[in-house]
Amino acid sequence: MGQAFSFANIFNKLWGVNKEIRILILGLDGAGKTTVLYRLQLGEVVTTKPTIGFNVETLKYKNLTLNIWDLGGQTSIRPYWRCYYSNTAAIIFVVDSTDKDRIDIACKELHTMLKEEELQNSALLVFANKQDQPGAMTAAEVSQALSLTDLKDRSWSIVASSAIKGEGLTEGLDWLMDVIKDEQL
């Protein structure tokens, strides 16, 4: 039986079925995390309220089961992020590209988070969100503001997106899936 078990394991690893992949969506409040989550799951825009706590949804994406946790971004809730770090394969960090005033805070939160032991092997995908709005920073500008180039030993990528219009999300997720599959094999 032990043999069968390990065989199943290998099989699952190869094909990526039945293995759930944990992904966290983080970011400051009002960045659009909940909208991103439901745009991915339902394919439509839902009206959201500030998340007090978290939302969790499971979705299938290209033969993979994704277990996506969207944690609230309010100052009062950020300290609790760390309670959900363990076993996380990837982090999606959503940034409001129009919010130039708080981009520094976003940068700080991001780097503090990435220092955590439990997240050392997680991939990072940054969505420079709200590109549909006038005055939004470009992906490059956001990347610079967040000092993403300083990141070492980590697979990361930044994608310009608009959760409302549905632009950029699949590109970002595709990149993430590739990274995860690579790492698991």
Added chain:
Amino acid sequence: MSTSSYKKQEYAGTGSSNALPDKMAVFQDCIQQFNATPVKTKRCRQLLARLLRLIYTGETFPAQESTTLFFSISKLFQHKDSSLRQLVYLTIKELSSLSDDILMVTSSIMKDIQGGDVIYKPNAIRTLSKVLDPTTVFAAERLFKNAIVDKNPIISSAALISSYNLLPNAKDVVKRFTNETLETIQSYKQFPPTQFQLHEYYGSSTSNLPPTSYMYQYHALGLLYHLRNHDKMALMKLITTLSEGSALKNSLSIIQLIRYINKILNDDESLVVHLYPILAGFLKHRSDMVELEACKTLINLQHLIKDDQFMAIITTLQKLLGVPRTATRFAAIRLINKVSIKHPEKIMVVNIELEGLINDSNRSISTLAITTLLKTMGAGTVDSGAGGENVDRLITRMTSLMDEITEDFKIVIIEAIENLALKFPSKHKKLVAFLTDLLRDDGSLQLKSSIVDALFDLIKFLPDASAKQLILMNLCEFIEDCEFTELSVRILHLLGDEGPNTTNPSYYIRHIYNRLVLENSIVRSSAVISLAKFAAVCGGDVAKNIKILLSRCLNDVDDEVRDRTALSLKFINNNQKKLIVSSSKYDLAALESKLTHYLNDQANFSTKFDINEIPLLSSEELKSLEYNRKINKLDSSTTDVTENAESVAGTPAAEDKSGADDTANELLKQQEYAQELSLIPEFAEYGKLSKSTITPFYLTEKENEFVVTVVKHFFIEAQKLVLQYNITNTLPRSVLQDISVIAQPDNELYEEDFIIPLAELKPDSTGTVYVSFSTPSIEDEELLAAFGNTVAYTNKDIIDDEGNVDERDDGWSDEYQIDDLEVSAGDFINPLYNSNFSAAYDQLPNPETSVVTVGKADSLEVAISKLRASLNLMPLDGSDYVPSDSNSHVLKLFGKDVWGGKVGVLVRLALTGGKIVAKIEARAETEGFSSIVANGAY
């Protein structure tokens, strides 16, 4: 494999019996399993159940661990299994008080309420109310409103109850649910047909489930009441709407409605005109619970309703006595029993049903049936001339019944018979005969003691000397053949106290001497003391003979008997009567409290304990105390269960009860006041406190911003009156400073000496203001007065949560007029018991007569209680019980004034043209007081 391993773990976990699973093991398992992906639902459910069991049995986890636990559990939200989700909610609800991080699940719960499965939606709603805090509650407002009006009654109920739980934290938000709640209470909500079929447990039996229970009406009513109970008009409107037609279908909600009606009526009796028809409507209802509740409420309000209306209650109860359900029969007969205490004549119509219930299989019911019957038949004997037959019939019935029933049952009957004899002294002969017959039959110690107790009480309280003699002789006969040493001793003691004062003491001496010859040493020694008492009291030949009898006992084999004999002989020979019989006793309650006080402080030991501080009670005063206690016990023992229930609904009942306790501890309370006042230096020279009013008198409404009560303290020797105003500040955001009470007497002979003001009164605290007056003496003409009272204070607002006020804020001065206070005749009187009113009354000098109309009383009963309260006298010969159909009554009142003189009042009451006229004849030993009593009675 999996099933067997689960079984094994179950056994290991629960142990052989009921051993709890190990806390840390469960904790570790939980952390491991809840964080695993994918979630194993069945395993997690088992773990949660085990965790809950630990929590329910009182186990707690340290803060760090409960936080870890909570976050692990929150990860289970990723799984959609509805049974798992239900358990998750149960656990979170329990952890909500342990963990501070509980708000992290808010969004997840809200999502479930919006779109989740109907199975766990109610769980989610209930948990949400625990998770919300004042900052997040606004986000949930819409959710709650929608859930309250949900078509599913279970969801609606969950939302209503949760709103109820939210009230303390978020009253403003819940207030906005009023319209939704009203809508729900009037709607029809059906269980969805599929709801229970989803669950395997209910399976096929779901076809028998009723389509709805209307339980949400009960929940909605409870919530509405809380939202409106400060607004009487809104509440009245609610009651009227809901009582129309069949707006309420759920029996529990109707019962709740009746209780709310009861509460309103307790606060404002004038509303009875509007509310009586509603209550009467519920007397005929398909649910017996509702009928019983309506009866109960109406019986509590019986002083407000007419006789024919009262008959409707009795008819309903009569019907309920015949139903098969035991609980209903019991409740009905208990209510009837309650009525029988005060108005036995009103329930004579149900006598036939009651006689049938004597043989009821439920012992509680049959006991109540018998005690009730004893009262109704007793009432018959007082009312009609042919009453003797009734008692005969009753006694015959009792006698035949006594053979069939068990002993503890007999004891209940004995108590009832004693009460009957006390209340209707004229009928004592047959009842005493019944008791003594019973005494002769075989029985256990317990049974015999209760008979002896009853006889003892009768000796004390029956006015008739021949009755006393009759009982004493019977007791003598009993000890001739008594197998219980305890009882013999008690009876010998009583014979020693009572026997010497009878016409034929030698009769008792013979019986007592027989004991000296025939009994064991314990009985012998008490017989010695008893004989000594005869010698001391009777003197003369009797004493001489007893000395001869006692001298033989000096050779008794038992040393105790010899000692007592020697001592007694010594006392008799030296004429030390006081050492053998004492006419007064110490007040034991006061003695105990003084002794405790003395022993509590080592410093006290330097001085000797002063026994003279303890008030001495004459045997008369002792009797009044005992009589009061007896009557109170008799009234409360049958009603206290109901009163307990009522005290939840309305405070008046609870106060009545404490009132009854007060009478028992009156002297103790007086001592406490004296102690308190003696600590205030201003009152030090006033000397001995003569009398204080015991129950504080309310000068404001009880729900006022400031609640003021007053206690009057009289110092007769110093001619001072001290008014003690107790002021409670119920304003949550204000501090009162420099509070004083300006009391304006309408009698010029009262002169204000000084006021001791109160410096500061914080919210929800009580303080005291004293005002001292010089009073006129009894020789002056006007002793009575009324005081107009005004509270003067400086008000300051509280600016922070610590209750501090702004230092720079000078506040604003204000005055507040409160009710007037009267000094009435009753303030100078203490009730006193006397077993022979007529004799005592005839001996009193200074008769004075007045005729008054008793205002605001439409029945003799109300008038009597008013007179009693204003005069503070003790009603004698059971004259405070009025048969409800009579139009005239004679009330006999007796007491002792503060100057030490006795006061007797004979009141003839007549009911004419809806008014009650009282002719008051007062007699008092203290000169000038009888006119005050006669004129100041009302």
